Amino acid sequence: MNVSGKGTTSSVSYFILVGFPSSPERQLLYFGLFSVTYTLTLMGNAAIASAVLWDRHLHTPMYIFLGNFSLLEICYVTTTEPNMLATFLSTTKSISFVSCFVQFYFFFSFGADEGFYLCIMAFDRYLAICRPLHYPRIMTKQLCTGLVIFGWSSGFILFLSPVVFISQLPYCGPNIINHFMCDPVPLMMLSCSEDSITQLLYSTFNIIFMTGTFIFILSSYALVILAVLRMPSAASKHKAFSTCASHLAVVGLFYCPILVMYVSPGSGHPVKMQKFLTLFYSVVTPLCNPLIYSLRNKEMKVALRKIFRTERCS
Template identity: 80%
Template sequence: MPSTTKNVSSKESTMSISHFILLGFPSSPQMQLLYFGLFSVTYTLTLMGNVAIACAVRGDRRLHTPMYIFLANFSLLEICYVTTTVPNMLANFLSTSKSIPFVSCFAQFYFFFSFGCDEGFYLCIMAFDGYLAICRPLHYPRIMTRQLCTGLVIFGWLGGLIIFVIPVFLISRLPYCGPNIINHFVCDPVPLMMLSCSEDATTQSIYSAFNAIFMVGTFLFILCSYALVILAVLRMPSAASKHKAFVTCASHLTVVTLFYGSIMVMYVSPGSGHTEKKQKVITLFYSVITPLCNPLIYSLRNKEMKAALRKVFVPEILFLKYKS
């Protein structure tokens, strides 16, 4: 890029771009319609699955325990998380301009990554709750009080929203004077920083360090929690108790693997040589596919959850059938 462009002031260059172009998945109009239908179904199923989990917990008093309260909030968080990207992606499938205003782009960036950060916190909270329930069963009621449960729920929602203000502010203050085309379906920080008129090594380093500390820190916390849980389970004398504990651990660890596996590949080392197509596929996996799979993972082998789902939804279906 010419040096004259590099010397444009931050204020002038930021004002020179009023919108970005999200290319998404370039293809023929017929394929765009096919993508629209496919992701519309995926989004609808994701909403239905996570709403079902939240309603089942709310509707069955037997599930009014910290474990299921955390799970219900995690499901609501999944709804917020997927809604930050998919509706705009669906609109772009039907649009020819595929533009998004500058402010809206950074708002999407903020909420998408804030809710993603909150998901990491909730996975830590659920791992901590599992550790207390299995490794400290006699002390569990005294430790996991209503006040602590409420505080953890609030922290799980607000933690990412507060913390992610810093990287979003820093990246939004970079000078953007063109081009404005993002080869992605979401306002991702890596292509945004690549579009900046100047290379700000400090901002890139802060962003990379922030992601590495958050992801590795929360991931190690979860692994340590479940290492202690597995050791405690192995010492249980009852085979039935072992099986129930391992089923609960397996569900949570599957979600952890899906969530952290793809994100760590993508964001611990931004600019690590991923092709743009690979970046989009990885982002699509953890932002769309994972929220779709989580309700199934948490409910398929959970007898209490399946019973609650039947209790909440089957009577309503029978009532509608009888009424008709």
């Protein structure tokens, strides 16, 4: 497939994803390990989403946002892990030009949606703890529905332009990506011509989006913590801190490796570090999030027990 870009014709029709080069035996070991993590990630996030759907006690904005966040996690890992599992068993490890950029688009769109959902959840906790008397009037059903729609759609709108710009760069060869997914940084490095404008625009886009959402979340929780410290009841403080601790743990797992990776894409991170950081936020974080939210939340524990009891009875 030929793709025109900036006056040059791209001759590359597919890319080779190097992944984690090793012996065939170790590739099978990796396949087994990541198959288990992928299955556990799907089960954990599906359990939380199901608990929110079926338990009427969880039909509140906080849990509705959490349920949607869990569904996003399922979509997020599905954009990369099935293909990564296939490369462990493949000898060619190839991915078509179109499939590569489709993966790029959906992976980062879902990732951006997760960032927005973390902002929405931080805003919800700010209103509930810092403005408790006004919370029912502000967080109406209409606003909750609008935030849910915004959280799902915003990433797809934002990442359309970066994907189009990078896909229009001329790719004449080589076509080997030393990664396990179609990451934009190695893709830009494979371009025949060094387009500093595209790299600058992409870097600026990442800085504005990631630091902006991260600062918003930290600011919201800083105000929440100050409000919690002023609470007279020790029980209220403990409950509020427990909820905020879960959210902040997920925020830390999600943002720390991403900020290192994508705020400065031209900073020359070693290839192994890039793979490790990407693996952490794309595989490990979605696996840990259900544990964080379920282990520290009594209401979620009760809802999950109800689901498991129902399944056993049936």
